[in-house]
Amino acid sequence: MTALKGVRVLDLTHAHAGPICTMMMGAMGAEIIKIEPQWGDMTRMFPPLVKGQSPYFVFLDRCKKGVTLDLKNPKGKELFKELVKKSDVVMENFSAGTMDRLDLGWDVLRELNPRVIYASISGFGHTGPWKDRRSFDPIAQATSGYMWLMKDAFNPDGPPMQAPDAIADTIPGYTCLIGILAALNHRHNTGKGQRVDVAQMDSMIGVMQSFSFWKLADTTMRQAGRTAGVAVSGLHKTSDGYVMFSLPAGRITDWFKELLGVEELTKEAIETWVSEKTTNEVVELLAKTGVPVGPVLDLDQVMENEHAAAREMFVKVDHPILGEITEPGFPIKFSDTKGDITAPAPLLGEHNEEVYTRLLGLSNEDVDALRKEGVI
Numbered sequence: 015m016t017a018l019k020g021v022r023v024l025d026l027t028h029a030h031a032g033p034i035c036t037m038m039m040g041a042m043g044a045e046i047i048k049i050e051p052q053w054g055d056m057t058r059m060f061p062p063l064v065k066g067q068s069p070y071f072v073f074l075d076r077c078k079k080g081v082t083l084d085l086k087n088p089k090g091k092e093l094f095k096e097l098v099k100k101s102d103v104v105m106e107n108f109s110a111g112t113m114d115r116l117d118l119g120w121d122v123l124r125e126l127n128p129r130v131i132y133a134s135i136s137g138f139g140h141t142g143p144w145k146d147r148r149s150f151d152p153i154a155q156a157t158s159g160y161m162w163l164m165k166d167a168f169n170p171d172g173p174p175m176q177a178p179d180a181i182a183d184t185i186p187g188y189t190c191l192i193g194i195l196a197a198l199n200h201r202h203n204t205g206k207g208q209r210v211d212v213a214q215m216d217s218m219i220g221v222m223q224s225f226s227f228w229k230l231a232d233t234t235m236r237q238a239g240r241t242a243g244v245a246v247s248g249l250h251k252t253s254d255g256y257v258m259f260s261l262p263a264g265r266i267t268d269w270f271k272e273l274l275g276v277e278e279l280t281k282e283a284i285e286t287w288v289s290e291k292t293t294n295e296v297v298e299l300l301a302k303t304g305v306p307v308g309p310v311l312d313l314d315q316v317m318e319n320e321h322a323a324a325r326e327m328f329v330k331v332d333h334p335i336l337g338e339i340t341e342p343g344f345p346i347k348f349s350d351t352k353g354d355i356t357a358p359a360p361l362l363g364e365h366n367e368e369v370y371t372r373l374l375g376l377s378n379e380d381v382d383a384l385r386k387e388g389v390i
């Protein structure tokens with residue numbers, strides 16, 4: 015039994031912010047039917063391609079069935095509407111207004127299925143003066159203040175900096191996931207579906223504690239950390255690499271002082287102590303003492319890490335073209351309803367026959383005819 019067993023999602027998402035949300039639902043057992051136009055999701059072509067497959071799509075679109083469907087074709091629209099009647103969630107991350115232009119907006123979907131939850135992620139949401147603007151992760155990093163904060167943290171005199179992984183896609187994706195799960199519970203209580211409108215910019219603002227520091231104390235969290243004497247916590251160079259450790263005031267700092275045999279901590283004393291030891295030595299000593307510490311690992315070291323292995327944070331995926339590959343695992347550990355993220359991302363239209371025959375009762379000949387007509 016999985017946590018989302020019995021939940022069917024019509025997944026119109028593309029790129030990153032939407033697909034990561036539906037991937038998590040798929041890992042928890044929801045049936046995800048990824049609907050792509052015949053030219054496929056844009057991340058299928060994100061370079062570098064390995065045997066024609068993009069590492070991006072291979073990562074983000076696991077645990078989904080893949081079908082093609084032309085939503086601009088009248089027959090395609092009808093097929094989609096039939097699928098809506100049999101689904102719990104419709105999810106998309108097109109630019110705002112796209113579903114209305116397709117005549118498949120919220121008013122149409124709720125009429126077809128009053129229990130359906132319609133979730134969308136867009137750059138700026140479906141209301142407000144910027145609603146019509148397109149967006150990608152860096153745009154949301156820029157407009158939420160996150161790029162400015164990165165510079166404040168790492169190079170205050172330099173230009174704004176972009177976080178390397180697509181944090182402003184992943185946070186909106188997870189935000190939308192929370193919205194969908196809450197809407198499913200509301201539907202459980204009332205029998206009614208609802209609209210979930212998530213913006214990348216809102217999602218980033220909503221999780222940034224620096225706004226509170228800024229408004230209340232005219233500072234950011236990083237500046238506050240530096241000036242309030244916790245500056246010794248942070249990155250330190252060892253004899254063979256780097257470690258991070260944090261020293262909040264109180265017993266953790268007292269334990270650290272005891273270990274070093276000093277009454278007062280100075281930056282120099284810490285730097286000397288650390289630089290004379292290897293990363294492993296510092297980590298072992300501080301972990302034993304109770305100080306929060308971690309080695310700075312590169313990607314290979316993370317993938318080989320014994321703790322990540324014990325937590326099953328890298329899993330083997332059997333991909334039809336790439337063979338056995340290793341990908342990040344599922345990060346929520348349930349006691350009963352284990353998540354599983356090992357089903358490979360679908361090839362374009364891979365499940366056309368299965369989905370259209372099983373859910374809509376079409377015959378294989380009907381599916382063939384739809385393919386010939388260019389509907390799927």
Ligand SMILES: CC(C)(COP(=O)(O)OP(=O)(O)OC[C@H]1O[C@@H](n2cnc3c(N)ncnc32)[C@H](O)[C@@H]1OP(=O)(O)O)[C@@H](O)C(=O)NCCC(=O)NCCS
Nearest residue numbers: 029030031050051083084085086107108109136137148149
């Ligand atoms: C990502 C983004 C910038 C891409 O822009 P884009 O490629 O121009 O895509 P849009 O969402 O604006 O439009 C998609 C088009 O494909 C069409 N399309 C999508 N799926 C289709 C299908 N199955 N069949 C037929 N047409 C389809 C849409 O109808 C729309 O056409 P239109 O512009 O003629 O109305 C934009 O989708 C966006 O801003 N999304 C919201 C924010 C977001 O999630 N960004 C990505 C973060 S990773």
